[in-house]
Amino acid sequence: MTDNSNFMQPQIPKFDGHYDHWAMLMENLLRSKEFWLLIEVGVIVAPVNATAEQQHAAAASKLQDLKVKNYLFQSIDRTILETILERETSKDIWEAMRRRYQGSTKVKRARLQALRREFEILEMKEGESVADYFARILAIANRMSTQGERLEQVSVVEKILRSLSPKFNYVVCSIEESNDVTTLSIDELQSSLTLHEQRMKGQQESTEEQALKVSNSGRGAGHGRGRQSKEFVECFKCHNLGHYQSECPDLEGNSHYAEFNDSKEMLLMAKTSQEIQCKNEIWFLDSG
Numbered sequence: 001m002t003d004n005s006n007f008m009q010p011q012i013p014k015f016d017g018h019y020d021h022w023a024m025l026m027e028n029l030l031r032s033k034e035f036w037l038l039i040e041v042g043v044i045v046a047p048v049n050a051t052a053e054q055q056h057a058a059a060a061s062k063l064q065d066l067k068v069k070n071y072l073f074q075s076i077d078r079t080i081l082e083t084i085l086e087r088e089t090s091k092d093i094w095e096a097m098r099r100r101y102q103g104s105t106k107v108k109r110a111r112l113q114a115l116r117r118e119f120e121i122l123e124m125k126e127g128e129s130v131a132d133y134f135a136r137i138l139a140i141a142n143r144m145s146t147q148g149e150r151l152e153q154v155s156v157v158e159k160i161l162r163s164l165s166p167k168f169n170y171v172v173c174s175i176e177e178s179n180d181v182t183t184l185s186i187d188e189l190q191s192s193l194t195l196h197e198q199r200m201k202g203q204q205e206s207t208e209e210q211a212l213k214v215s216n217s218g219r220g221a222g223h224g225r226g227r228q229s230k231e232f233v234e235c236f237k238c239h240n241l242g243h244y245q246s247e248c249p250d251l252e253g254n255s256h257y258a259e260f261n262d263s264k265e266m267l268l269m270a271k272t273s274q275e276i277q278c279k280n281e282i283w284f285l286d287s288g
Contacts, residue, residue: 010029010032012029012071012074012075013025013026013029013075014075014077015075015076015077015080015097017101019097019098019101019102020102020143020146020147021146022075023097023098023102024146026071026072026075027039029071030068030071033067035064035067035068035071038061038064038065038068038089038090038091039068039090039091039094040091041091042089042091043058043061043062043065043089043091044057044058044061044062045058046058065089065090068090069087069089069090069093072090072093072094076093076097080097081093084096084097108147108148111147112144112147112148112149115140115143115144115147116144116149118140119137119140119141119144119151119159120159122136122137122140122159122163123163123165124163124164124165124168125165126165128165129197130190130193130194130197131190131194133160133164134160134186134190137156137159137160138156138186141156153185153186154181154182154184156186157181157184157185157186157189158181160186160189161175161176161181161189164193167200168193168196171192171193171196175189175192230242230243230244235247235248237250237251238250
């Protein structure tokens with residue numbers, strides 16, 4: 001029976017410009033093949049007047065180095081390989097990639113300083129989910145780790161607790177009172193916050209649903225049932241509040257409609273017309 005393991009060749013990681021991630025994957029691959037010593041130490045060179053055993057060891061090391069170079073050639077793009085002058089051994093290629101894309105100690109220190117600042121000022125955005133915020137925090141923490149600074153778990157937990165949005169304030173207080181933060185893991189904290197987030201989301205949806213029901217019931221409430229307030233009644237014609245569609249001023253035949261407001265005092269005025277007939281009598285005086 002044919003061994004299926006011969007057909008399960010490991011996938012060689014392609015260099016995409018992110019050196020730290022690529023180097024981690026390549027190191028894992030080479031270690032699994034027992035080739036990593038060639039990167040750290042280099043090819044064994046047989047001394048002058050070497051014995052047969054030494055010559056055999058040097059030849060075997062050279063053959064293994066060719067295999068490692070084959071992995072690197074498949075992983076690195078041709079345009080990048082053409083800029084590497086020293087390609088005699090796999091160690092030469094690896095060191096050239098490290099110098100070019102990881103930088104010197106001074107450059108690494110500057111990058112680490114920038115990551116520290118980014119980590120300190122990071123805060124949860126309004127409307128951002130717990131999962132998305134944890135992903136941003138852990139991404140920066142992992143990048144700091146690749147630059148040589150490994151964050152303790154308690155430092156990440158404390159950073160998350162003090163940078164959550166204000167809606168989680170009571171949750172943070174509850175967690176700090178009921179748990180020992182120094183022993184609380186990142187996964188436990190994320191699980192607890194996600195649970196509270198789901199509860200708050202459910203309560204908000206329930207509140208919005210009740211408000212919608214009240215709004216819909218207010219549209220037709222009191223229509224044709226005497227003098228009830230129309231303050232929250234919405235017209236289906238002009239969509240303004242305070243009257244029904246049949247009373248809308250924009251509707252034909254209602255151009256002289258006067259709106260009645262129950263909430264204000266009303267002054268009634270009456271006008272009467274009374275005719276007073278006066279009979280004027282004229283007197284004539286005879287002075288002659």
